[in-house]
Amino acid sequence: MSDLNAAMAETAQKIEQFLEQFLTAQQLSAPLPAPERLVEAIRHGALNGGKRLRPVLVHFTANLFEHPQGDLIQAGAAIECVHCYSLVHDDLPDMDNDDLRRGKPTVHKAFDPATAILAGDALLTHAFALLADENCHPDPTLRNQLVIELVYGAGVGGMAGGQMRDIEGERKGYDPETISLIHAMKTGALIRASVRIGALMGGANPSELTNLTSFGEAAGRIYQLADDILDATQSSEQLGKTAGKDEAQGKSTLIASHGLDHANAVMRKELQSALSLLDAFGERATPLAQLVTHFAERKN
Template sequence: MIKEAPHADFDARLAACAAETEAFLAARIAALGAPERLASALSHGALGGGKRLRPFLVRLSADLFGVPRAESLAAGAALEMIHCYSLIHDDLPDMDNDQMRRGKPTVWKAFDPALAILAGDALLTEAFGLLADPATHPDPAIRADLVAVLARGAGGNGMVGGQVLDIAAETAPLDAEGIFAMQAKKTGALIRTGVEMGAILGRAEPAARDGLARFGAAAGLAFQIADDILDVTASSGALGKTAGKDVAQNKSTIVALQGLEAARAVLDTAVADGIEALAGFGAEADLLRALIRHFATRTH
């Protein structure tokens, strides 16, 4: 089991990144000039909750290369917009039919399904507008690379494709290989994208970028396996969302297929693989090492 002591600065650095991301998103939503009801739905779905782990991944990986915080903040906010849009859509009645997210009613429940779809669409669109904005980075080649990597992570062979496989598996259960492949797309792709975005901003050499991508893949697996474990071990109140829904919806997970102990073993291996992938970095990557351990030991 994972027993390493947490990094001394981890909680403070995560909280600071979350607060800065929240303020950035609030300002960006306010500047959109969207109709009032849409703006309210956007704020409901994107603000006032969430640990902002994906923007933190962008920041920590970009920090390895001395990237200015303003650049990693904007890129991380774009990634978080994609994440928030995906949650808004995942919660819809025709998807996971969830009524609670981050301790409050889901967007479709607080407003209506049609507005929830449109709010997700708006966040998705704005994410790419943000990355294309010269204020995000002065180099158009870097902006184009950021757009491309986010599109791959979020699209048909990434998060969206994984969601399709996840829904299909409710009626045609997957084996372990299929579960890992599905989860690598559904959850892992955006987490891997986060560290790749930091590497792009830092103009990382291929070896460093490859190591970070391998770390991101392992971190994505750790995050999802921990999520599957929490779904059957934690309460809805602790999670801030509906617990036990994987069983209720017949989701294909390693927990359902092989049991909790096997899932915990997979989790430990994923953390070890992620830390090994950072072997080319020194102490400057300690916060990334702490982050993958946090993914594995979180309680909500």
């Protein structure tokens, strides 16, 4: 896995550098000056943390193809901005009310809830500008497709809707079908979008895009299952965020209903399914296969 770790680290570093340069008062001051405190909160929520797994998915998927076009780092940074916005908002007192994220105080703790809301709003908004920018891809029609994919990943039929269903579940209770739907929307939709954006920038044909969409959906399920297992088995210090939240909130995860062994078995089955979807791409799919395996085996 050393090659995978090196490739992931290289992409993550490039994303960090891009965001470091992009999320500045100078870059964000259009048409009028950006408030310094808001820029500081945005940077607190987006920089110096995370493995940047969604941009890595974009990069690895696009490189299944011989001649990907456009700036994969800029596209990945757009998705990472949306991911970071979702974390900033999820941590708010009216959502999950978390004090710790990536081993440091959450944005609403380091600043205040109102500033955290605005920081998340800004990250989400500027993400779409990154995809719409002509530097992202030379074809305006394809750039439009990329924007739409991110809307599907982040919108009411995706991440935002998944959060709403999660809030409803806290009041009404969770059944297994609802939990699966919440996971597909709240976690899986942005992973699916990352794979599809990478495939589109790689030049996938309709059949390849369909195949990779199924892979992206499986990858999302694997990531969430691993998240549930980690939540139940790791400490807050190991995770860099609050552990044990699922049990505390009474969520009907596979672990709660069937135990850890069953959840691990389901994840292994999902992993085999995901890997089989990559067979058609041969050796070029090795990094992507290793990455989804890493999703299943990660420790934080």
